Amino acid sequence: MSKEYVLKEVEFWDGAMASSQALRQAEVDIMAAYPITPSTPIIQNYADYLSNGYVDGEYIRTESEHAAMSACVAASAAGARVTTATSSQGFALMIEVLYQASGMRLPVVLNVANRALAAPLNVNGDHSDLYLGRDAGWINLCTFNQQEVYDMTLMSFKIGEHKNVRLPVMVHQDGFICSHTAQNVAPLQDDVARKFVGDFEAVDSLLDFARPVTYGAQTEEDWHFEHKAKQHKAIMDSINVIEDTFEEFEKLTGRKYNAVxxxxxxxxxxxxxxxxxxxxxxxxxxxxxxxxxxxxxxxxxxxxxxxxxxxxxxxxxxxxxxxxxxxxxxxxxxxxxxxxxxxxxxxxxxxxxxxxxxxxxxxxxxxxxxxxxxxxxxxxxxxxxxxxxxxxxxxxxxxxxxxxxxxxxxx
Amino acid sequence: MLEIRWHSRAGQGAVTGAKGLGDIVSDTGKQVQAFAFYGSAKRGAAMSAYNRIDDKPILNHEKFMIPDYVLVLDPALAFIGNITANEKEDTKYIITTHLSKKELLEKLPNLDEKRVYTLDCMKISQETIGRAIPNTPMLGALMKVSGMFEIDYFKNAIIKVLSKFPQKIVDANLKAIQRAYEEVV
Known part of the structure; x- marks a missing residue:
């Protein structure tokens, strides 16, 4: 059982801290990650909470972002609440596996601290990585400040894991301008946040040996199209769950969000x-x-x-x-x-x-x-x-x- | 809107100082922003950090700033850094230096007509904390020059920001802040 982390009514957090606090409160089971600027503090803070007993979970250190997302896919299929964070080149290396996560309908949550893509090498913020992943079949939520990073990260689990959605979700924040800039953030206390996000319910768990399932099957011209069409319909329909979640969040916090x-x-x-x-x-x-x-x-x-x-x-x-x-x-x-x-x-x-x-x-x-x-x-x-x-x-x-x-x- | 620009070298604690100040100010109900210019800067490279403080939510995310206060943590940056960039008529400069204010202004005549305050944050931090970490003394000097908080309130508030350090370090920092408050001229 994890320790409670007492938060002030208003905290002074940068965007990275806002997202890692939300990940802690969401009681993520597995974080598999490889650090890259400017997303690094997101996973670093989470690892810190884990080591100090504020999260009951596992942190998997991988050898690359491709491996990080692969571990996320496997852990999610096994039946865990799973997350990671990345930026830029790391995001680019994840791309292949991003499509796997969405195609297998696994509700992984990915925090992206948006950053330019090389060459020339640049660690600062633009939306190149956001654009690169736009057709990967993930729900993409955008934030304009640190409070929204916290709010969207909490909501992302509820949206992605909803039984009518079952899709991975990215939460985007501007690298440095948001991720490394601290501003006033009003968080929820742990019990309120946990209640809002809710318990993770595994669907088609690979570890449910009484009911064996296959992930990552091969489908050629016979079924591939139907799978992708279903996936597209799921992401189109997810707007209903997204808007319901926004509404529920507004009732809890007074903070109103809209699709546009x-x-x-x-x-x-x-x-x-x-x-x-x-x-x-x-x-x-x-x-x-x-x-x-x-x-x-x-x-x-x-x-x-x-x-x-x-x-x-x-x-x-x-x-x-x-x-x-x-x-x-x-x-x-x-x-x-x-x-x-x-x-x-x-x-x-x-x-x-x-x-x-x-x-x-x-x-x-x-x-x-x-x-x-x-x-x-x-x-x-x-x-x-x-x-x-x-x-x-x-x-x-x-x-x-x-x-x-x-x-x-x-x- | 109150705007502060810090000139520092990476490792001297400007980001920690800017975020620590933000932490204290945000507890009073005001809105604050703290950020820095990052690159692949290594320890010792010149860098800058920033604070914005306002009564209403801060929506401005530009790095560009016309500062009310310029805080110079490293003595050399007053000479080689562009500390007067985008200044206004009443921008106040707090500069750490081993020189007297008169000696500094003789060497830097471009600052002569400006509102310049000096102290030696390096010496203060070395004699109190035991290391050249000029950020907390600079905040003590800022409290004196700006009148932002009563010094006792500020010292009490910063104890929480420093809570991850052993008591000995916290006490040394409080001493450094008090000395800076008294010594800035």
């Missing part, structure tokens, strides 16, 4: 769409801009997979222009968030002017001034009723201004 978060959108003429801590910085920028008469609102997918197309479309139906921000190098295309949001709003009656910003790669500071400049450009598009720049621009880049997709048809 909207800020200051009631009277907004233009909107910024982004992910991560940039959402909060954008709110700060929007408050300042509203004093200058620029009515900017912010829209952000809290649930990134399943992607809430209908709610994105609804949130953006009344604005004249939208700037969609991608914190990942698109490698010869428009940004992924731009493409997905654009597809979502296509069926709306309104046709806002839309443009794309690539920003903040490798931890480049995204300043309030940068975000205000972006909003002013979006406002110029709204005023002109058409694009006043190429579709894609780079924000916060040194040297000459860089832009792409200068569309004749948009002029």
């Amino acid at each position: 978060e909207s800020y200051m959108m009631e009277d907004a003429e233009i909107a910024i769409v982004a992910l991560g801590t940039t959402i909060e910085s954008s709110i700060e920028a929007a408050r300042q801009l509203r004093e200058e008469g620029i009515k900017v609102g912010i829209v952000a997918p809290r649930v990134f997979r399943p992607f809430p197309y209908d709610k994105i479309a609804d949130a953006l139906k009344n604005v004249k222009a939208i700037g969609i921000l991608d914190r990942s190098s698109p490698g010869g295309a428009l940004g992924m968030l731009f493409n997905e949001v654009t597809a979502a709003i296509y069926t709306n009656d309104t046709k806002p002017v839309i443009n794309n910003y690539i920003y903040g790669l490798g931890g480049r500071d995204t300043t309030i001034a940068d975000l205000k400049q972006i909003a002013k450009e979006i406002q110029a598009n709204a005023d002109a009723g058409k694009l006043t720049t190429p579709v894609q621009q780079f924000s916060g880049l040194r040297g000459p201004k860089l832009s792409f997709f200068d569309m004749e048809s948009s002029k």
